[in-house]
Amino acid sequence: MTGTLYLIPNTLGATDAAPRALSHVLPEQVQDIASKLDYFVAENAKTARAFLKLVGIDHPLARPLQEIQIAELNVNTPAQALDALLAPLLAGRDAGLVSEAGVPAVADPGADLVRLAHQHGITVRPLVGPSSLLLAVMASGLNGQSFAFNGYLPTDAAQRAKRIGQLEARSRSEKQTQLLIETPYRNGAMLEALVANCQPGTLLCVATDLSLPSESVTTLSAAKWKARLAAGKGPDFHKKPTVFLFLAQ
Template sequence: MTADGPGTPGTLFIVATPIGNLADLSPRALETLRTVDAICAEDTRHTRQLLAHFGFERPLLALHEHNEGEIAERIVARLLNGDSLALVSDAGTPLVSDPGFRLVRAARAAGVKVSPVPGPSALIAALSAVGLPSDRFAFEGFLPAKASARREQLQRLAGEPRTLVFYESSHRIGEALADMRAAFGDERPAAIARELTKLFETVLDGTLAQLQARVEADENQRKGEFVVVVQGAGEDDGAKIAEGRRVYALLNEHLPPSTAAKLAAEISGAPRKALYGQGG
């Protein structure tokens, strides 16, 4: 798929690949991968297996979070020289919690055409299946691995009215749900989409308290890859949190933070963890 004519830049195709079920690779994505000059892959071993499943090979270039800044310029040089290239991640749509934006930014800055080949995305697949409001949502990607940073981020999101979407790993799903309960309250509606499009796909819904209990009770529900979707704060939730933070800010001037948060939560009805550390 080398560009037509000397001096004509090639195209950088951003190709979505399956998140589980290989039949989800679109005909256009397959044809693009077959015909580009090379494929930039997050994990070349993984992509080589994908191509082998469909019976062909292409030259592969490793592009991941550790080397993207270094090799983006070299890849853009190939594009400017007329090669057309594809960018893929291990699964789903590149750049969505995956490497690639530095390359795309550099290609566009150099005048190279960047063309999306849309397809699977765990984010959109989960939103379509869980039955929570999807007209407005905020994608937060992976929460911080460090517990204190994770809790601080969730506390900042406690009053967010849009549906919240997170990616989470099997290693931290239990801790993440516990921290969400503390920040958003036990009764906040939510859902967990696990192993989407794969053999053991499950979608659980309920309150955060119910979901944490189900995950803790079933070891299988702690395995795989997770999308956690949490309904945004309603008007009552937002009002409680806003009032709780106002009260906390006043009490925090005279009381230890933990005592101020406890009293502010009792006065306002807001989750205590959503108030702790606010206003002081």
């Protein structure tokens, strides 16, 4: 009998190492399941250990942290290595898939492992936790009936401008909210590119540090964002995880 692959959400940012520190983002059941596992597949082993350390404050780990096996799966992992990551599950061992932040397998390399798990008949159980993309859609006031996540845009300015134009045209024709992310230190350049290339009436939301004490969500027209930037009143989002959303009118 095969083991179960649990999809375990992580926090969206730093959390104090204190009792009940995870309670506002992760249900007790999720923490309890995570505490009982001794094999994890994670985007980053160091981050996964920090997460398990937090879990262990209220839910003692089944094994000492140094004895818990953590295998890495990230953008550099070759496809042929996935079978080895699933081998313990095929042998009957339960495992947890943990992302760097938020939910695994969404904008995350873990999706490939989940697909392979299904091919092998392994039970996959998604657990409840924070998703920056869904939180951003919820808080934006934009269309939550139809939306698309587009990941990262090209870094080349001309190609990025062209892509923004394509997505804005799609947003207008389909009345669809478009979601983007950027490397946090380039947030400013992304907002400037959106403001410069979107029509003045296009609604643009900037959602930063979601679920954290420093959380900020603001939706304005591109024209109003342009005025704010010109006045030096841009958002405080340098090096902070941010989701950008827009909806053409």
